[in-house]
Amino acid sequence: MRIGIVCYPTFGGSGVLATELGKALADKGHEVHFITYQQPVRLNVFNTNIFYHEVRVPTYPLFDYPPYEVALASTMVDVIINHDLDLLHVHYAIPHASAAYMAKQIVKQKNGRNVPVITTLHGTDITLVGKDKTYEPVVTFSINQSDAITAVSNNLREETYSSFPIEKEIEVIYNFVDVTRFDKKPLDAFRKVIAPNGEKILIHASNFRKVKRVPDVLHVFANLLKEVPAKLLMVGDGPERPACEELARALGVDDHVRFLGKQEQMEDILAVSDIFLLPSEYESFGLAALEAMAAHSVVISTNAGGLNEINIQDKTGFMANVGDINAMSHFAIHLLKDNDRLNSFKEAAYQHALQFDIKHIIPVYEKLYGRFCRMDC
Ligand code: GMT
Numbered sequence: 001m002r003i004g005i006v007c008y009p010t011f012g013g014s015g016v017l018a019t020e021l022g023k024a025l026a027d028k029g030h031e032v033h034f035i036t037y038q039q040p041v042r043l044n045v046f047n048t049n050i051f052y053h054e055v056r057v058p059t060y061p062l063f064d065y066p067p068y069e070v071a072l073a074s075t076m077v078d079v080i081i082n083h084d085l086d087l088l089h090v091h092y093a094i095p096h097a098s099a100a101y102m103a104k105q106i107v108k109q110k111n112g113r114n115v116p117v118i119t120t121l122h123g124t125d126i127t128l129v130g131k132d133k134t135y136e137p138v139v140t141f142s143i144n145q146s147d148a149i150t151a152v153s154n155n156l157r158e159e160t161y162s163s164f165p166i167e168k169e170i171e172v173i174y175n176f177v178d179v180t181r182f183d184k185k186p187l188d189a190f191r192k193v194i195a196p197n198g199e200k201i202l203i204h205a206s207n208f209r210k211v212k213r214v215p216d217v218l219h220v221f222a223n224l225l226k227e228v229p230a231k232l233l234m235v236g237d238g239p240e241r242p243a244c245e246e247l248a249r250a251l252g253v254d255d256h257v258r259f260l261g262k263q264e265q266m267e268d269i270l271a272v273s274d275i276f277l278l279p280s281e282y283e284s285f286g287l288a289a290l291e292a293m294a295a296h297s298v299v300i301s302t303n304a305g306g307l308n309e310i311n312i313q314d315k316t317g318f319m320a321n322v323g324d325i326n327a328m329s330h331f332a333i334h335l336l337k338d339n340d341r342l343n344s345f346k347e348a349a350y351q352h353a354l355q356f357d358i359k360h361i362i363p364v365y366e367k368l369y370g371r372f373c374r375m376d377c
Contacts, residue, residue, distance in 0.1 A: 073099040124284075178358045182267050
């Protein structure tokens with residue numbers, strides 16, 4: 001098949017998922033065309049089946065807001081026609097689903113072809129941004145116009161139905177992880193630098209947005225440090241990072257916390273981790289937590305959104321109500337004070353991650369594509 005993938009090229013979960021999907025499809029022999037405004041961060045391989053089309057947004061003094069959606073739709077039209085795409089798979093509704101709708105209409109008018117559009121909903125496109133009245137009518141319309149709609153968890157499917165008048169079936173296709181990539185032996189030298197005296201290692205990774213409640217990570221860590229020698233790695237970057245660095249100093253834990261910024265080699269970092277902290281206010285799924293589980297890390301998260309679809313209470317990790325710092329601190333201490341318990345949780349987390357392995361999920365997407373394919377694809 002010849003598949004167009006549209007996503008955000010940044011470190012966000014939807015872009016990561018879309019890029020890994022495209023890479024896996026290319027490995028299986030499909031021709032994959034990424035259409036984005038920048039090379040996706042995880043598109044770090046050379047594969048003759050992968051093509052990357054950069055969306056250029058010409059500026060003009062009149063444009064306070066350069067019309068990205070128009071440039072995106074035009075690039076989609078160009079790639080669909082000139083590379084004879086079988087379908088477009090857009091990740092994150094805004095503005096990808098509406099740009100795809102426009103591209104579809106243009107191709108229909110120009111070539112008489114009805115190119116199928118599949119929209120995958122990821123989270124904040126529905127729960128935060130999409131609900132905003134400024135965007136809602138376009139989001140509702142373009143989701144309804146998609147030939148197929150998927151959501152990354154049951155929770156997101158329900159959230160979508162309760163927030164938007166969606167007339168079509170939303171299919172749940174869970175996010176996935178390439179377990180072989182994350183199931184790595186820790187690099188001893190790295191572990192020694194981070195935790196020279198054998199301290200336990202906790203990790204948080206996110207885009208440091210408000211929805212992630214990153215300060216809760218530091219409060220939990222400060223409580224834990226009173227009882228267990230430990231180090232904390234903070235991976236990623238975003239608007240909350242300066243305040244979090246300040247908070248680490250105010251709590252007096254900054255000597256034990258490293259802010260690593262954006263990192264590509266997550267598998268090497270996660271390999272040294274004992275606990276992954278994700279105290280988010282909402283997660284449709286929590287791909288970062290799943291990657292941590294594949295790396296044998298125990299997840300302590302909130303029970304918000306779809307997190308309970310990947311984290312099993314008292315087995316692969318623990319969940320607490322949003323903002324319940326005491327409960328999360330208690331869970332971390334409970335795990336880190338007993339090595340046998342910690343190891344059995346690590347193994348359970350890894351085993352559970354296997355259910356979301358890439359090899360189970362890619363065929364589900366291929367089957368979905370097959371429903372919309374022309375005879376010759
Ligand atoms: O919140 C993020 O990390 C970014 C955001 C995105 O769309 O890039 O992530 C959402 O999609 C991920 C991949 O499907 C999910 O794993 C995240 O849970 C989801 N984030 C939220 O729902 C807040």
